[in-house]
Amino acid sequence: MTINRQQHWENVYRAKQEGETSWFQPSPDLSLKLIEATGINHGDAIIDVGSGTSRLVDCLLTNGYNNISLLDISSTAIQATKKRLGEASDSINWLISDVTEFSLDHPIKLWHDRAVFHFLTNEDDRIAYIHQLKQYLPAEGHLMIAAFSPEGPKQCSGLDIVQYDTHRIQQTLGQEFKLRESVCEIHLTPAGGEQHFNYFRFLRIN
Template structure:
C-alpha cells in the first residue's frame, strides 16, 4: 500500500463533504450509455476500481446487479459509501487496497474505473495496473475506463494526473483488450467548473 497516497485520500474523505469534491456526480451518465452496449446479465461480476464513495454502486444496485465489488485505497471513502447505502451495503464486497497491489481472487465481467487510473503517473504503476486489469477481467469481459482527456485538467485533488487521448488509452491496453467505443463527457464540478473526460469501453481478448 502506498502510505502517502492512502493518507492523502483518507484526509480528503474525512474532511470534505461528498458534494465538495470536484469529481462528485449524483448520476453516473457515462456508465448508463456504455453499460447499455455491454448488455451484462444481472449476475455479472462488476468491480468499481477507485470507486471512492461514488454513486456508481447505487446505480448498479438500482439496475438490478447483485455481484458488485468496490475497491479503493481509502478506508474512509469505503466507510462513507457503506454509511450512505445502509443495509444495501451488505450486498456489496468492499476492498481497501492500492489497485497497483491488488491481487484479485476472482475474475470480473466488468472492471469500471472513473478517475482513479489517471493518478498513476509512473511507468511502473501504469504497467502494474494494466497487467492486473488484464488478469482480473474474464475473457470477453469488459473494461470501462474514464480519465481526464487531453483537453482536461492536469491535476485533480491537488495531485498530478496523466491525461489520455483515445489512441493513447487504446495503445496502453492493446495487449489484452480491444477498444469498442470511446465517448467524451464534460463533467461539471460542484464549483461549476467544466472538466473534459474521456471514457473508453474495451473487451478482453
C-alpha cells in the same frame, strides 16, 4: 509511495463531504449507459476500482446488478459509502486496497474506473495496474476507463494526472484490449467548473 497515496486520499475524504469533491456526480449516467451497452447479465461480476463515494453502486443495485465489488485506497470513502447504502451494503464485496496490489477470489466480467488510472503517472504503477487488470478480467471481459482528456485539467485533487485520448489509452493498455466506444463528456464540478473527460469502453479479446 503507497503510504503517501493512501494518506492523501484519507485526508481528502476526511476533509470533504461527498458533494464538495470536484469529481462528484449526482448520477453517473454515462457510466451506466456504457455498462448497459455491454449487455452483461445482472449476476456478472463487476468491480468499480477507486469507487470513492461514487453513486454508481446505488444505480447499479437499483438496475438489478447483484455481484458488485467496490475497491478504494481510502477506508474513509469506503465507510461513507457503506453508511449511505445501509442494509444494501451487505451485498457488496468491499476492498480497501491500492488497485495496483489487491487480490480477489473470482474473475471479473466488467471493470469500471472513473478518474483513477489517470493518477498513475509512474510507469511501474501503470504496469502493475494492467497486470491486475489482466489477472482478473479474462477474455470477453469489459473494461471502462474514464480519464481527463487532453482538453481537460492536468491535475486532479492536487495531484498530477496523465491525460488520455484514444491513441494513448490503446497504446498504454496494449493489443489485448479492443476499443468498442469512446465518448467525451464535459463534467460540471459542484463548484461550477468544466472538466473534459474521455470515457473508453474496451473488450478484452485474448
